[in-house]
Amino acid sequence: MSERASGVETFRSEREKSWRQLERLLGRLEAGDRPLTANELSELPRLYRTTLSSLSVARAYVMDRTLVAYLEALSLRAYLTIYAPRERLSGLMRAGALATFPRAVRALRAQMAAATLFMLVGACIGFALVRLEPSLFSGLVPDRLAGGRGPGAPHELMRNSLYDAPSVLAPLGTFTLELFAHNAAIALLAFGLGLAFGVPTILLLLYNGAILGAFVAAFHVQGLTVEFIGWLCVHGVTELLAIVIAAAGGLSIARGVLFPGARETRLDSARRQGLQAGLLAAGAVGMLVIAAVLEGVVRQVVTSDFARYCIGGLTAAFWWFYFAKRGLGGKSSPDD
């Protein structure tokens, strides 16, 4: 047979061994049965680069589609292993709590302000409506949430609802868990529906604000405003803040999708805003865990108005310091 072009003839026989070795190491890593030695681990990137360069050569000079396809699949496998996520969920949560979450919140101050505004507008509307026409309360607040409370309910019931543990859900743990799941669902909804151009997020903020306003009005009618605010602020500071943060994430996604700007594509802009918003949503869920404990346990135990105001004030101060000071000095985002 006439000789093959220089190099091509021995190309495969010279390199096949290292491809096979890479394949073996990857197989063992993926199966996870036998950990790789330090030596083998340091071999991995070298074998990966060898395979990548083999691929480039094969694409240019070897007329064998099966060989190129094999090298492509092997390179992809190795690439995904070598550039695999280094973080684990626990580490991610720690880093998030310590730095990335407060940093992301600071970066989205404008969206936070907008979300707060929408909620306040909703609260004012809810308050005004119920003050003007008390019968609207039952229309605004679902029965499940009202639980018999309302502007027309007996004064004793209203007062007791502020100081008695809910009797239906006896074990405090269950109550806490359910509160958390319910609130987290609302927060994630406010975040996720930002993708629908933010319209549902805004509606959700207005509606939840309206429910809040309606409650304030109902207790205001009964002359229990101070007591109600005390009851609310134990967990409300944390809970409402978490909802506002998640909604701010939703609004930022909406902004990324709707107004990508001239410098990036809509897809890139959605990704940039979305990655940050994802942190906000996850952080909000974490905050809601704290809120649920405050609501499900602390509020049931602490029944003095003064102590409740103190707890509310303390949580507010804590969150203020946390979001203002935490994670400074690290890598800061452009808006910071």
Added chain:
Amino acid sequence: MIETTALQTGVERQLLTPEGVRLPVRIATFWERVAAATCDAVVIFLPVLFLGLAATVIGADQKTAAAIIGAVAFVARCIYFPYFELQWDGRTPGKKWTGIRVVGRDGAPLDGQMTLARNMMREAEMWMPLTYVVIHGSGDPYLYVAGLLWVIGFTAIPLLNKECMRGGDLIAGTWVIQDQRRELVQDLMSDRRPIDVAAPDPGPMPAPETKSTAEAETSIEDPDTASQSDLATTAEAAEQETSADQTADGAEPEGEQPANAPAHETPAAEADGDATAEIRFTDAQLDAYGEAELEVLASVLRETGPHTGQKLEIIARTIKRKIAFDGDDGDREFLDAYYRSFRLKLERDAQWGRRRRDKHDR
């Protein structure tokens, strides 16, 4: 709007590694993703359901049990997806079983923030509308329709883009791709390749053997064996003609004139005493096709199906006509020799920077 190829086989996209090499990836299809999500849902909900049952057995009333199930399932799925996607390099158990995985779009390495973003979105996109339709929807028909529209709206997102990205992938900058494995197959240029020398009928492959000079010469010099086997399979060949024609078409569409190659020169094998009894081709004969045709030929030469004989015969006939080759070698020997010479030429051309994608590429 909806690409059928995207639904069935998955679209091919390229991923740029940090080393600057482009690697093709195949995007997971919509149904693969549905299957994976269903598997994951079962994995999450079965234990939770048992927990709820256990709670009722202990004596919790139904409302409490439902509350526990709902809340624990929520917590479980909030942790499950990001946990596994980080721990198993973009795979959850459901994805692993379906053979798909999450990667960063365009080759960006997957990181924690991406998994958070795409999985936080999952709640609004998947679980909530589903539970809503299943549990709360039955009462109010208007609410039911609203919930259904919500489900349809979010399901439409992956169907409306070719990369099958759902909302979470859009905002996290991720793709879900198929996990591909490929075997390294024997090079057709290698002499160790098992050669089916003048197989009398398309039966089981003979044991791998080295192509010895003697055998090669007999098979070339003895056209009777070849024609006999042709005769024996003529009936079957006619039956298979239609299906095999498609393969041949890859190399030769209808109505193309034979290349204006000079007539086949005397096989130089015996003349210059070449030990391997190689069939020689002129440059013009090797110039009739391009890389695409080479690959078609290679794939047929690799085949070991029951109808390979007929396919080889049809392709050999087509090529012989096109390059005006009038030797009477067996189909496999002829195609094998043509493949080797042809590939050699293409590879040598490539070293001089000349590539020819297919026969239309000049």
